Amino acid sequence: MENVKSEELFERAKVSIPGGVNSPVRAFKDMNMAPPFIVSASGSKIYDEDGNEYIDYVGSYGPMILGHNIKLVGDKLKEQIDKSLSYGAPTRLEVDMAELIKEIVPSIEMIRMVNSGTEATMSAIRVARGYTGRNKIVKFAGNYHGHEDSLLVEAGSGALTQGVPSSSGVPKSVTKNTIVAEYNNMKSVKKIFLEYGDRIAAVIMEPVSGNMGVVPATQEFMDYVRKITKEYKSLLIIDEVMTGFRLALSCAQSLYKVEPDITCFGKIIGGGLPVGAYGGKREIMQCVSPVGPVYQAGTLSGNPLSMTAGLVTLRYLKDNPSVYAELERKGEKLQKGIEKAIEDFNIDATVNRVGSMMTLFFSKKKVMSYEDAKKCDTKMFAKYFKAMLNCGVYLPPAQFETFFISNSHSDKDIDKTIECARTALETVTS
Ligand SMILES: Cc1ncc(COP(=O)(O)O)c(C=O)c1O
16 A cells, blocks of 8 residues: 555645644544545545555445445536525525425424534534523433534544543533433433433433444333433434434434434435534424524525535435345445454454444454443554555544445445455454
């Protein structure tokens, strides 16, 4: 793998951009190398400045479920570009988007578009507080909901890798109403509700966490969280920024048969362009300005390009439900291939996967919580990551991230990835 031009660019970038990147995980901090600087991507492949081709399992951290440079999406975007980029006025595209999401996700009666997942969770929490008249929020250790101040407590992902579970610059007065519970631990939730129950506005959770690596909630845990939130008249906010339209057309909530009060979306609904959204019960969403007293706004919210790319992507998924069966088949094939290598070479590693989201943890024990994830051998992951990159497979550069499979990954891609994983696992652990 050549990396000269990327190295040069990274040196330049570090002079003008903090850490050389516009989002921390891209700096490859724990990998001890310059990140490849990307020039283009097509289908399942991504290409860097140094002329290397990789099979891409980052997929822009989730949005690219169809793969890169999809003609259907590009053609519609070109049509929209000819009609100008943004108006700051309502458009038919926004109505189409709201109606489509409502049709696909039954828990959504009204929805508001924003520009990122962070904005979606931040706004959902404000609405939950406004609606209930309560201040406290419960979140789970290792769940990441973006970089909103009050949620930057024991967050996963970038915050985890950087070793700063809570960020500096966030006053204690802001997080004093955030209570952290243990994921998949009903006792920890119960204890918090017994103490603070009538002051809790909402519980926010990732249904399948992708930000401490892939760690799914158990069905029992999900049912319990729904039950206790109802009992105490607190809202349940399900953060489907990553899982929404990825794990199933009607999102992870359909797999768990759970009806949240508010759902947050992002990533796939923008088809690769900046987006976020939050929606839920009509009575709750009618608290939002200009109908209700909870203020929330955005210059570029619902902008025509994001709506166009998102609509094409969602309509494709709706019209081609076999995509999900195929993602499951390819995910299972990749998982089995890697598990076989783990067994053959007797490695202390385990794979977690739900549909097209997957993580290889260097841990002997099954990973079910943030505590389990933190015990993984991250140094071994770094070695594995580099070996995979050298073999032409581009994985997320951290143990606590998710590999995403797209509709563009072919069986040939999966076979090659398994072959690389076998070699990588054998060499890095010997
Ligand atoms: C579950 C979840 N919520 C919220 C966010 C924040 O989204 P964004 O990065 O678009 O602000 C992310 C980002 O990865 C996420 O995975």
